[in-house]
Amino acid sequence: MPLLFLPGWGFDARLVDLYQLFPGRCLILPDSFIDPASFSADLSIFLQSRHIAEINVVGWSMGAQLGLDFSLTQGHLVGRIDLVAMRSCWPQQELAAIRTAIAADSAEYMRGFYRKCFLGYKKPYHDFVCELQEDYLQKLNREILGAGLDYLQNFTFPAHVPAGVTVHIIHGRKDVVAPVREMPQLAGVTCEVFPNAGHMVLLDQHGIQQNG
Numbered sequence: 001m002p003l004l005f006l007p008g009w010g011f012d013a014r015l016v017d018l019y020q021l022f023p024g025r026c027l028i029l030p031d032s033f034i035d036p037a038s039f040s041a042d043l044s045i046f047l048q049s050r051h052i053a054e055i056n057v058v059g060w061s062m063g064a065q066l067g068l069d070f071s072l073t074q075g076h077l078v079g080r081i082d083l084v085a086m087r088s089c090w091p092q093q094e095l096a097a098i099r100t101a102i103a104a105d106s107a108e109y110m111r112g113f114y115r116k117c118f119l120g121y122k123k124p125y126h127d128f129v130c131e132l133q134e135d136y137l138q139k140l141n142r143e144i145l146g147a148g149l150d151y152l153q154n155f156t157f158p159a160h161v162p163a164g165v166t167v168h169i170i171h172g173r174k175d176v177v178a179p180v181r182e183m184p185q186l187a188g189v190t191c192e193v194f195p196n197a198g199h200m201v202l203l204d205q206h207g208i209q210q211n212g
Helices: 014-019 036-049 062-073 092-117 122-139 142-154 201-205
Strands: 003-006 055-060 078-084 166-172 190-194
Touching: 003 062, 014 122, 036 062, 036 142, 055 062, 062 078, 062 142, 078 201, 092 122, 092 142, 166 201, 190 201
Parallel strands: 003 055, 055 078, 078 166, 166 190
Antiparallel strands: none
16 A cells, blocks of 8 residues: 655655655655645545555654544545654644744744754754755745644644544654644554654654664
């Protein structure tokens, strides 16, 4: 079954190639930074055009919210979803502070945000800075960043899991972007917490060396 990877806010799917994630899997990867406003419709059209009847989803950070929303409305297309480093809700004051910081200096804010995401991951962070960060800063615009913040602001955590969809939660106990105390709580789902992992718990899941 094809695997769809949905990256978080401020990131794109090039993380898969950089860290060699999901080896041997048939992958579906967004070809740009995700616009939440058009994501669901674009994905439905893509799957229909390729005659893909069912997918598994790995959503990381904001990508987990996007994947969960899609599975709630298009559950017949999703067999399984992994919610990785997902925060069940974002405080409005925190989102407002992010908007203010981006308006003042978006590049400076995003550099600090990326550093925060990679806390505890020295080598992967070095690789990210060398390979992707500056290109991200050139291509990310305030409109896309703002659309992501709007989506997080309006996201409503569901009261139940998608019917017929297997849901698995993965989180890092040392995550400072999505604190473990704000990890999703859903009845009837499996959960895996990595004790020494941060927001990049996706790397721990795939056994990637952190600090070497």
